Amino acid sequence: MIDLLDFRHELHRFPELSGEESVTATRILKYLGECSPSQIINNLGGHGVAAIFDSGEAGETVLLRCELDALPILETGQPPYRSTVDGKGHLCGHDGHMAIIMGVAQRLAKRPIARGRVVLLFQPAEETGIGAPSVLADEKFAAIRPDFAYALHNLPGMPLGHIGLKSGSLCFASEGLNMSFLGRTSHASHPEDAITPQNALVELMSTLNSLPEQLGIDPEKTLVTICHARLGLPAFGITPGDGDLFAAFRAETDALQAKLIASAAQYARDCAEKHGLKITVDYNEKFAACDNDETAVANIRDAAVGLNLPIIDIDKPFRWSEDFGAFSAAGKTALFVLGSGKNCPQLHAPDYDFPDGIINTGVDMFEQITRKHCG
Structure with missing residues (x-):
């Protein structure tokens, strides 16, 4: 052997x-x-x-x-x-x-x-x-x-x-959300003609971390991590009309995790609607x-x-x-x-x-x- x-x-x-x-x-x-x-x-x-x-x-x-x-x-x-x-x-x-x-x-x-x-x-x-x-x-x-x-x-x-x-x-549940936004691209000299995800991404990045508190969940029992963000392409002549945000959500129990994930996805959809954007939400790497x-x-x-x-x-x-x-x-x-x-x-x-x-x-x-x- x-x-x-x-x-x-x-x-x-x-x-x-x-x-x-x-x-x-x-x-x-x-x-x-x-x-x-x-x-x-x-x-x-x-x-x-x-x-x-x-x-x-x-x-x-x-x-x-x-x-x-x-x-x-x-x-x-x-x-x-x-x-x-x-x-x-x-x-x-x-x-x-x-x-x-x-x-x-x-x-x-x-x-x-x-x-x-x-x-x-x-x-x-x-x-x-x-x-x-x-x-x-x-x-x-x-x-x-x-x-x-x-x-x-x-x-x-x-x-x-x-x-x-x-x-x-013993270990938190976890799951990742990929939130993809689609608006309208325009020339960088005419940003008023674009529907850009910029403000939606900024809003979500600044507020998702406080989502557990908004839901009345003990912050010690959850964790939200912004993992990746993308706005358009690396170019100076374009007002971007699309973007992505990756966030990982973790909670002490499966019940808390289900509540957190559902609320985060709905919050992102509401944010997209407010800014005139289309959105798709993909769920990734789910752990009980x-x-x-x-x-x-x-x-x-x-x-x-x-x-x-x-x-x-x-x-x-x-x-x-x-x-x-x-x-x-x-x-x-x-x-x-x-x-x-x-x-x-x-x-x-x-x-x-x-x-x-x-x-x-x-x-x-x-x-x-x-x-x-x-x-």
């Missing part, structure tokens, strides 16, 4: 973006085969791979999930296993998460479970929010629908190897909130205590999003965080690199959780 550090470094050298993870999936299949699972499901929700370890005895189905995809970011770090693909890198730690789940497969091969089933899911397209819903919608998922599903994410800024836990909302089940969190806590790992109780949700929240529609779920060091660069930073020292910690945690359910 492959050494887990070598495996992680191999994945790191050959990153693939969301929806393009075919070669990564092939590598996963190669090394999973050495662990002799009862069954392997390929092309699940895209390039997803699921390995099923079935005891043959009645019991619960437990799913452990990691992610296949990398990011469209140029890696600036210089590890010997640096990305070989310009502009793409495993700068969120999904390579490390895959190594952890492969380590669980190796442990289950050496010591089979006594009851129930364990499903190891290598999920595609987490970074775009498409992957988890696509897996759930795949007809092949019905055969592995879990009673409990668990996942972890490494967390820079948290001490190395510490376990972070929280019941209820990660709502951790209390029983599942208790199981994670028991695992950490059993391994004598330090535990940090998280007091409020993270504002970043994780599409693992979608699995709560299939069973009881919980995501926990694994500290990747106080001095580790932030996720999605160009110099980030997953710390190899926490791979075995992740494997130990997932094995403990699995044994609690399946022996």
Whole structure:
């Protein structure tokens, strides 16, 4: 069986973006085969791979999930296993998460479970929010629908190897709106003949951030970020008649997020009408909130205590999003965080690199959780 550090470094050298993870999936299949699972499901929700370890005895189905995809970011770090693909890198730690789940497969091969089933899911397209819903919608998922599903994410800024836990909302829901405006273009010397989105864009950029307060929502439970704006073309002879505004909306719960998104879209439509513009609103990269089940969190806590790992109780949700929240529609779920060091660069930073020292910690945690359910 492959050494887990070598495996992680191999994945790191050959990153693939969301929806393009075919070669990564092939590598996963190669090394999973050495662990002799009862069954392997390929092309699940895209390039997803699921390995099923079935005891043959009645019991619960437990799913452990990691992610296949990398990011469209140029890696600036210089590890010997640096990305070989310009502009793409495993700068969120999904390579490390895959190594952890492969380590669980190796442990289950050496010591089979006594009851129930364990499903190891290598999920595609987490970074775009498409992957988890696509897996759930795949007809092949019905055969592995879990009673409990668990996942972890490494967390820079948290001490190395510490376990972070929280019941209820752990990660914000999020969604992006692309608001495209169309008016009428004219010569720059006759702006009075144009219908320009300029004032609408300025109004929305200056007021969308205060939308939660206008709705009576606690600003601590939401976040609005203006991500991109475009007005016409880069030319001096034209009064622009079109423009775009990208904004990301985040909220602590799915209910708050639905209210925020609906209100933002309507606010943009009203603004367009006021300024005599046509508008189209496109919705992008939707992530459900990660709502951790209390029983599942208790199981994670028991695992950490059993391994004598330090535990940090998280007091409020993270504002970043994780599409693992979608699995709560299939069973009881919980995501926990694994500290990747106080001095580790932030996720999605160009110099980030997953710390190899926490791979075995992740494997130990997932094995403990699995044994609690399946022996």
